[in-house]
Amino acid sequence: MSKTVRKIGANINMNAMVIHQVSKIANDRYVSVKMADKVIDVEEKEQVFIGKLSKAYYKKSNPTYGIFGDEDPTFKNLLSTYIDTSDFYSFSAQATEYYKIILQNTISATGGFLMFADFVNTDISDRYLLVLTTNNKDGYMVSDDLKIQDIKNIDLSKVDIACMINLTKWEDIDNGVDTDTKTYLSFVKGNKNISYYFLSYIDCNNKTTNTESTKRLTNALNEYAKEKAYDRNTTIKKRNAVYQYCDDCLKTKKEIQLSAISALLDPESPEGFSEFASDEKYGVSETIKGDRAQLRKMKYIMYADEKYRLEFDSDLLGKEVVYNRQKNELTFKSLPEDLIKQIPQ
Numbered sequence: 001m002s003k004t005v006r007k008i009g010a011n012i013n014m015n016a017m018v019i020h021q022v023s024k025i026a027n028d029r030y031v032s033v034k035m036a037d038k039v040i041d042v043e044e045k046e047q048v049f050i051g052k053l054s055k056a057y058y059k060k061s062n063p064t065y066g067i068f069g070d071e072d073p074t075f076k077n078l079l080s081t082y083i084d085t086s087d088f089y090s091f092s093a094q095a096t097e098y099y100k101i102i103l104q105n106t107i108s109a110t111g112g113f114l115m116f117a118d119f120v121n122t123d124i125s126d127r128y129l130l131v132l133t134t135n136n137k138d139g140y141m142v143s144d145d146l147k148i149q150d151i152k153n154i155d156l157s158k159v160d161i162a163c164m165i166n167l168t169k170w171e172d173i174d175n176g177v178d179t180d181t182k183t184y185l186s187f188v189k190g191n192k193n194i195s196y197y198f199l200s201y202i203d204c205n206n207k208t209t210n211t212e213s214t215k216r217l218t219n220a221l222n223e224y225a226k227e228k229a230y231d232r233n234t235t236i237k238k239r240n241a242v243y244q245y246c247d248d249c250l251k252t253k254k255e256i257q258l259s260a261i262s263a264l265l266d267p268e269s270p271e272g273f274s275e276f277a278s279d280e281k282y283g284v285s286e287t288i289k290g291d292r293a294q295l296r297k298m299k300y301i302m303y304a305d306e307k308y309r310l311e312f313d314s315d316l317l318g319k320e321v322v323y324n325r326q327k328n329e330l331t332f333k334s335l336p337e338d339l340i341k342q343i344p345q
Contacts, residue, residue: 008051008055009044009049010051012050012119013119013120014046014050015127016039016042016089016118017039017040017116017117017148018036018039018040018088018089018092018115018116018146019036019040019114019116019142019147020033020036020092020096020113020114020146021033021112022034022096022100022111022114024103024110025110025111026107027107027108028107029104029107031111032111033096033097033100034146038089039088039089045148050119053130053132053162057188058275058278058279059279061188062188062259062274062278063186063188063285063286064186064206064286065186065206065283066206067183067184068185068205069203069204069205071200071203075098076203078095079091079129083171088118091116102197102200112133112134112135113142113146114131114132114133115131115133115134116129117132126169127168129164129165129167131163131165132161132162132163161187161188161199162187163198163202164186165184166185167184169181169183169184181212187199187204210291211291213284213289213290213291214294214295216277216283216284217258217277218295218297218298220284221239221277223276224265224273224277227276236300236302238265240298240299241264242261242265243298245260246288247295249290255287255288256287256288256289257287258273258274259271259286261288262277296317297313300312320333
């Protein structure tokens with residue numbers, strides 16, 4: 001039975017899209033704005049564009065996850081007003097005028113196209129706002145009349161920076177709904193020189209804690225092992241290798257890189273785990289904040305000599321397995337029935 005191929009963008013329900021142009025030359029404070037006359041009449045082309053971009057965003061760019069910061073709430077307040085009023089064009093125009101102010105105050109900044117898109121991913125029923133900037137030097141994305149061109153591929157290296165805000169999660173977290181993750185926005189950087197003032201504009205803040213960041217990595221690693229159907233020995237070997245890499249990074253005060261872990265897991269497919277773990281489902285950022293206590297749970301404890309062989313998941317320490325350093329004792333609790341039956345009474 002042949003597998004049905006779903007069209008790109010079939011899971012995208014477009015609410016609104018608009019593109020404005022903000023022109024500025026580096027080292028010049030003058031900024032001009034060309035506003036679109038109206039929002040784009042959304043057709044299949046725009047739906048396919050967002051579908052391609054969403055796929056490339058999570059699979060090819062290793063986004064960084066975070067929340068709104070507390071430095072400047074201007075953009076967040078404009079977005080909140082839009083959600084209340086549903087006036088997308090007014091929101092985009094006001095947000096563009098605010099971006100103009102950011103550029104005027106950043107002498108090294110250059111202008112480009114500023115895109116806003118409101119859409120729903122019907123696969124998970126979550127609503128998103130995409131904010132994207134591009135200088136469009138190659139004319140690969142935006143036409144002269146501020147509309148999307150027909151394009152075959154999305155090359156995020158040509159995007160200055162993009163931010164994806166999960167409006168559904170943001171609302172849930174603000175309302176105190178318990179969610180698996182405490183982050184609701186993410187961003188990817190193409191041209192890193194632009195990132196600092198764009199992130200200031202959105203007020204993005206990578207507030208993922210060391211503990212949460214490490215938990216996400218561990219969870220993604222466990223699920224990846226299941227998807228790849230690794231046997232027990234392979235899983236142990238790979239988890240211990242990742243633990244050793246992360247532990248070495250913490251000892252030498254180096255950043256833990258998702259791309260390095262991915263290459264370590266599978267040198268023949270070095271981007272496989274990166275693409276898997278950076279999906280919003282797992283939310284692993286390219287740069288991972290390491291928590292030593294959480295990292296230990298990734299490691300398997302193994303020891304063997306002539307008298308006995310010992311092997312257990314270090315996640316059991318402090319629970320079913322208790323270690324007393326002063327007494328040099330290791331105590332096992334809640335023994336399985338099959339093990340108890342083997343012990344002479």
